[in-house]
Amino acid sequence: MPLIFNALSLQLPAHDAWRVAYVIPALICIVIGILDLYAADDCPEGDWLVRRKHRAALRLTEQRGADVKTTDHLTPTTPAKPTLTTPTPDEEDETLVEEPFEGARASTAAVLAALSDVNVWVLMLQYALSFGLELAVDNVIAAFFRSRFGLDQTTAALLGSVFGLMNIFSRVSGGLISDALARRASRPAQGRILAQLGILTFEGLSLVTFSRVTGTLHGTMAMLVVFSFFTQAACGTTYALVPFVMPRTAGVVSGLVGAGGNAGGLVLNYVFKAYGTDMEGAFLMIGCVTLGVSLLCGIIRIQGRMLWHILSEERGE
Numbered sequence: 001m002p003l004i005f006n007a008l009s010l011q012l013p014a015h016d017a018w019r020v021a022y023v024i025p026a027l028i029c030i031v032i033g034i035l036d037l038y039a040a041d042d043c044p045e046g047d048w049l050v051r052r053k054h055r056a057a058l059r060l061t062e063q064r065g066a067d068v069k070t071t072d073h074l075t076p077t078t079p080a081k082p083t084l085t086t087p088t089p090d091e092e093d094e095t096l097v098e099e100p101f102e103g104a105r106a107s108t109a110a111v112l113a114a115l116s117d118v119n120v121w122v123l124m125l126q127y128a129l130s131f132g133l134e135l136a137v138d139n140v141i142a143a144f145f146r147s148r149f150g151l152d153q154t155t156a157a158l159l160g161s162v163f164g165l166m167n168i169f170s171r172v173s174g175g176l177i178s179d180a181l182a183r184r185a186s187r188p189a190q191g192r193i194l195a196q197l198g199i200l201t202f203e204g205l206s207l208v209t210f211s212r213v214t215g216t217l218h219g220t221m222a223m224l225v226v227f228s229f230f231t232q233a234a235c236g237t238t239y240a241l242v243p244f245v246m247p248r249t250a251g252v253v254s255g256l257v258g259a260g261g262n263a264g265g266l267v268l269n270y271v272f273k274a275y276g277t278d279m280e281g282a283f284l285m286i287g288c289v290t291l292g293v294s295l296l297c298g299i300i301r302i303q304g305r306m307l308w309h310i311l312s313e314e315r316g317e
Contacts, residue, residue, distance in 0.1 A: 001161075002153070002157035008020050110252050114252045114253050117245065123238055123241060123242065123245065123253075124257050124260025126196070126234070126238055126296065127235065127260045128260045128261055128267070129200070129234075129290045129293055130200070131258075131262075132265040132266075132268055134232060135264075135265030137228075139272075141224075143156075144160070144279050148220075166225065170230075170233050170236075171233065174233030174236020174237040174238075177195050177199065178191075178195040178196070178240035181194050192244070193241065193300050195240070196234070197307065199233050199234045200291075200293065203227065203294075204290035207227050207287030209227075210227050210287075212280075235261075
C-alpha cells in the first residue's frame, strides 16, 4: 500500500492519492470473493451439499443391499463374523462430528449453549489478545516507527508491514505446533491446550521484551519479528482448539471466538490511544495481560479433561 500510494502521488495530490489507493485492494477482494464462490470447496473433503447427497445415496444403497438375497458364488465356508472395534481414547479425542448440524440450524439455543461454556469465553479472551492485538498493532505500528525513530511515512509503513507479512507462515505454524503436540501427548486435546499455553506465554514475554528494546531500530525490528510470530501463531493454536470445544456447534463457537478477536482489536486500539506517545508502556501492559490470560489454559476442559491431566499422566500418577 505505501508503494501504491507513492505511485499515485506522482499523478494525484496526496489527499486524493490515499483514497484512490484503497480502490486497488477493494478490487482484489471482489475478485477473490468471486473465485471463492465458484472455484473453492467448503472443506478439503468437498462441498457439504455434495457430501450429504453422497452419504444419503450410500445409505440408500446399503439399505437396498441388505434386503437383497443372492445365492451366487456361495462357498461352503462360514463367513467370519464382523468384529466391532471401540475407538481408543486418543481416537475419541481427535474424532469430530463429520456432518455438523445435519438437519439442524444454528439456533438461538445453540448460541446460548456456547455462551454458557467457560471454554468459549476463555478462547474468546485469548483470541482477543492474539488476533485482536494483531489488528491493533497493524493500526499503530507505522505511527510508532515515525514517532520513535523519525522515519518518513513510506519507510515507517514498509517497516511496519513486516508485522503483517509474518502471517504468511506464522499463523499456520501455530496450527502445526498444535498438531505436533497433539500427536506426542497422551491425550491429543490436552496436547493442543499445552500448545496454546506455550505460544501465549512466549507472546507475552516477547511483548514485554519489545517494550524494553526500542532504543535501536535494529533491535526493535528483531523483536517485532519475534512477537509478531507468536502473536499470529496464537491465532493458529486457538482455532486448533475450537472444533474440540463443542463439536456439534463448532460453527457457533468459531463465530464467537472470531467476534472476540474483533472486540479485542477495538479495545486494544483504545489502549494505545490512552497511552498516547508512550507506546512502549502500552506494549508492556498488553504483554503482562497476555501472560496472565495464558494461565487460563489451566481451566480449559476438552472432552472432560483438563491440562493437569496430561501433566499427571506424564508423571505416572
